[in-house]
Amino acid sequence: MDIIVCMKMVPDTSETEVRVDSTNKDILKVRLIYTTNEADNYALETALLLKEKLGGTVTLISVGPQKVDEVLRMGLAKGADRAIRLTDELFDKGDAWTTAKALAQAISQNKYDLVLSGCIASDDGYSQIGPTLAALLKIPSAAYVNKVEVLDNTKLRIDRELEGGILERKEISLPALLTIQTGTNTPRYASIIGIKRAGAKPLDVFDAAKLNLDAQALAGLTELDKMYMPKVESKAQFIQGSDDEISDKLATLVKEKAGL
Amino acid sequence: MISLLIEIREGQIKDITYEMLTLAHKLAAAQKQEITSIILSDNCQQYADTIKQYSHKIICVEDPLLANFNTQVYLPVLSNIINDTKPNLFLIASSGFGTDLAPYLAASLNLPLITDIFDLELNPDNMLARRSMYGGKINADIISKSLPAIATVRVGSFEKILASNLLIPNLSAEITKLPFLIDPSILEMSKFIEYGEVPTTGIDITKSDILIAVGRGIKEQKNLAAVEKFAQDIGGTLACTRPIIDAGWLPKDRQVGSSGKTVKPKLYIALGISGAFQHISGMKSSENIIAVNKDPEAPIFSVAHYGVVGDLLKILPLLANRINALKG
Structure with missing residues (x-):
C-alpha cells in the first residue's frame, strides 16, 4: 500500500504563554520551540504500521520553509521512504484552501492508495485541510479516525470518534483520505540507525511554478482580519503567597469544599 | 437567506x-x-x-x-x-x-x-x-x-x-x-456500519462528588501516583484531559471533555490543565473549581472559582501533607 502522510510543523504552545505580535496577524514566535503537529505523529505511525504489515511506501509531504525539513527528516528517520516539501510565498499568503490546493496538486502527481493527516493542527485548530484535500482529489474521506483495519486491497473498516465516547464505524473504499485522531496508537521514536539513514533518503522541494499553480489558483477564500487575546473574565479568587502559604490556604479550602 | x-x-x-x-x-x-x-x-x-x-x-x-x-x-x-x-x-x-x-x-x-x-x-x-x-x-x-x-x-x-x-x-x-x-x-x-462505544474499565467519573483532574502539567507518568494518593486521601476520583489518555497513562473513561465525559462534581481540582475549550466544556458546571497552573493567562482560570499560579509538582506534596495533618 502506498501511503502519503501530510505533516505540519507548529510552534509548541501547550505549556507556554502565547502573545499576539505587533502586526496583530500572528503570534510572537521568538522563543517558541517548533515541532511536529501532535496529531500528525499519530498519522505517521498509522502509515508506518500499515507499511510494516502490507508493504508499500510512505511519502511525507509538508508546506513551509526550509526549517520544516526537520519534521520531514524525523519522519524519514522513523521509517518513511521519501519526503516532499512545498514552499512558495504564494502558499504563505493564502488560507487553508490554498494549502490544500498546493498539497492536492503535488499529491496527484504521485501514485497512492491512502492519504493520511492529523485530525487537527494545534496552532490554528482548523480541522479543515484533510477533507478539503480529499474533495480536491475526488476521493472519499473520514475525519477523526482512531482505528484503521484493512479489509482487502480495496477497502478499509474504520472507527471515527464522535462526541461523548461514541464511535462511528464505517467502510471506505480506496483510494481514501483519513484524518487521524490523537491517541490512536503509540508513535515510535526514531532509532539511531534510522536517523543515520534519513539523510540519504530523497527530500524534494517544489514551488508553485513547478506545481503549475499561479496566484489566481492559490488565492484564499478567507482572510485573517486580526488576532487578539481573549478576554479572560476570571472570577477566580487567586490564592497567593509562598508555596507554603499557598498550600496552607489551599488545604483549608480543599478540606471545606471536600467536606472532610 | x-x-x-x-x-x-x-x-x-x-x-x-x-x-x-x-x-x-x-x-x-x-x-x-x-x-x-x-x-x-x-x-x-x-x-x-x-x-x-x-x-x-x-x-x-x-x-x-x-x-x-x-x-x-x-x-x-x-x-x-x-x-x-x-x-x-x-x-x-x-x-x-x-x-x-x-x-x-x-x-x-x-x-x-x-x-x-x-x-x-x-x-x-x-x-x-x-x-x-x-x-x-x-x-x-x-x-x-x-x-x-x-x-x-x-x-x-x-x-x-x-x-x-x-x-x-x-x-x-x-x-x-x-x-x-x-x-x-x-x-x-463510504458506508455506515454502526455506532460503537469506547470500552470502559468500570470507573464512572460522572458519579463522583470530588474529581482531581490532571493535564499536561503532570509532565511524567510517574507523577500520577502522588495525585492518585491525594485523590484517595480526600475521597475523590482521579480524572484527566485528553493528552493524558493519548499518552496511554490513564484509561479513556477517566477523560473529562467533549470527546470524554461531562461532569458536575461538588469539587473539581484541575492540576496542570491549561483549559482547552474541549476540556472546559466538560467541567465548567462543577460547583467548586480549584485550578493550579503555571500560566496566569491559562483559560482554565476563566471558569475556576479559586486559582493558584504555580507548579503543581511543587504544590501538591505540600498540600497532601497538610491535608493529612488537618485530617489528624
Missing part, C-alpha cells in the same frame, strides 16, 4: 441544532432575512414538526439511506440544495459529523469555510467569524471574501433557542420535500 443543517443522531435532534437556531435568529433578525432549516433523514416529519416554529422554511430530503450521517451521501444532496437556494450563510455543527462534512462540502462547491466559530457577523458581502486558536489562548477574527459562505458552529457557544423568547416569533415553516437522487455507487465509496 440563512440556512442550517439540523443535526440528528440516533433519532435525536442534538442540542447544537437549537444553539445554531439562536445564532440564525440573531443574524436573520438583524438582516431581515429568512431562515431555512434542512433535514436529511429516513423520517423527516417528526423533526420538521419540532423545528418549524423556529424556521421560515424547511427543506426535507427523506430516504432510508439518510437514516445515518454519511458525508459522501450528504454531499450531493446538500450541494444541490445550496446551488439551488444560494443561502448567504450555511451553518453546520462543529461536531463529529460537521467536521467530517463541512470542509468536503465547501471545497466541492468552491465556497469559503470558517470552522469552529463561537460568534459571527453577517455583512452584505462577507461574514466575519470569531474563533479560538492555540488551544484557546488566542482569538482570531476571520473574514470570508465572499458569500455564500459556510461556518461550523462550536458546541456550547450559544444558548439553546427558547420557544417562549424568540427574536422572530410566530413562525410556522412551509415544508418542501425534495426527491433523493443519488448514484448508489456512492455507497461503495
Whole structure:
C-alpha cells in the first residue's frame, strides 16, 4: 500500500504563554520551540504500521520553509521512504484552501492508495485541510479516525470518534483520505540507525511554478482580519503567597469544599 | 437567506441544532432575512414538526439511506440544495459529523469555510467569524471574501433557542420535500456500519462528588501516583484531559471533555490543565473549581472559582501533607 502522510510543523504552545505580535496577524514566535503537529505523529505511525504489515511506501509531504525539513527528516528517520516539501510565498499568503490546493496538486502527481493527516493542527485548530484535500482529489474521506483495519486491497473498516465516547464505524473504499485522531496508537521514536539513514533518503522541494499553480489558483477564500487575546473574565479568587502559604490556604479550602 | 443543517443522531435532534437556531435568529433578525432549516433523514416529519416554529422554511430530503450521517451521501444532496437556494450563510455543527462534512462540502462547491466559530457577523458581502486558536489562548477574527459562505458552529457557544423568547416569533415553516437522487455507487465509496462505544474499565467519573483532574502539567507518568494518593486521601476520583489518555497513562473513561465525559462534581481540582475549550466544556458546571497552573493567562482560570499560579509538582506534596495533618 502506498501511503502519503501530510505533516505540519507548529510552534509548541501547550505549556507556554502565547502573545499576539505587533502586526496583530500572528503570534510572537521568538522563543517558541517548533515541532511536529501532535496529531500528525499519530498519522505517521498509522502509515508506518500499515507499511510494516502490507508493504508499500510512505511519502511525507509538508508546506513551509526550509526549517520544516526537520519534521520531514524525523519522519524519514522513523521509517518513511521519501519526503516532499512545498514552499512558495504564494502558499504563505493564502488560507487553508490554498494549502490544500498546493498539497492536492503535488499529491496527484504521485501514485497512492491512502492519504493520511492529523485530525487537527494545534496552532490554528482548523480541522479543515484533510477533507478539503480529499474533495480536491475526488476521493472519499473520514475525519477523526482512531482505528484503521484493512479489509482487502480495496477497502478499509474504520472507527471515527464522535462526541461523548461514541464511535462511528464505517467502510471506505480506496483510494481514501483519513484524518487521524490523537491517541490512536503509540508513535515510535526514531532509532539511531534510522536517523543515520534519513539523510540519504530523497527530500524534494517544489514551488508553485513547478506545481503549475499561479496566484489566481492559490488565492484564499478567507482572510485573517486580526488576532487578539481573549478576554479572560476570571472570577477566580487567586490564592497567593509562598508555596507554603499557598498550600496552607489551599488545604483549608480543599478540606471545606471536600467536606472532610 | 440563512440556512442550517439540523443535526440528528440516533433519532435525536442534538442540542447544537437549537444553539445554531439562536445564532440564525440573531443574524436573520438583524438582516431581515429568512431562515431555512434542512433535514436529511429516513423520517423527516417528526423533526420538521419540532423545528418549524423556529424556521421560515424547511427543506426535507427523506430516504432510508439518510437514516445515518454519511458525508459522501450528504454531499450531493446538500450541494444541490445550496446551488439551488444560494443561502448567504450555511451553518453546520462543529461536531463529529460537521467536521467530517463541512470542509468536503465547501471545497466541492468552491465556497469559503470558517470552522469552529463561537460568534459571527453577517455583512452584505462577507461574514466575519470569531474563533479560538492555540488551544484557546488566542482569538482570531476571520473574514470570508465572499458569500455564500459556510461556518461550523462550536458546541456550547450559544444558548439553546427558547420557544417562549424568540427574536422572530410566530413562525410556522412551509415544508418542501425534495426527491433523493443519488448514484448508489456512492455507497461503495463510504458506508455506515454502526455506532460503537469506547470500552470502559468500570470507573464512572460522572458519579463522583470530588474529581482531581490532571493535564499536561503532570509532565511524567510517574507523577500520577502522588495525585492518585491525594485523590484517595480526600475521597475523590482521579480524572484527566485528553493528552493524558493519548499518552496511554490513564484509561479513556477517566477523560473529562467533549470527546470524554461531562461532569458536575461538588469539587473539581484541575492540576496542570491549561483549559482547552474541549476540556472546559466538560467541567465548567462543577460547583467548586480549584485550578493550579503555571500560566496566569491559562483559560482554565476563566471558569475556576479559586486559582493558584504555580507548579503543581511543587504544590501538591505540600498540600497532601497538610491535608493529612488537618485530617489528624
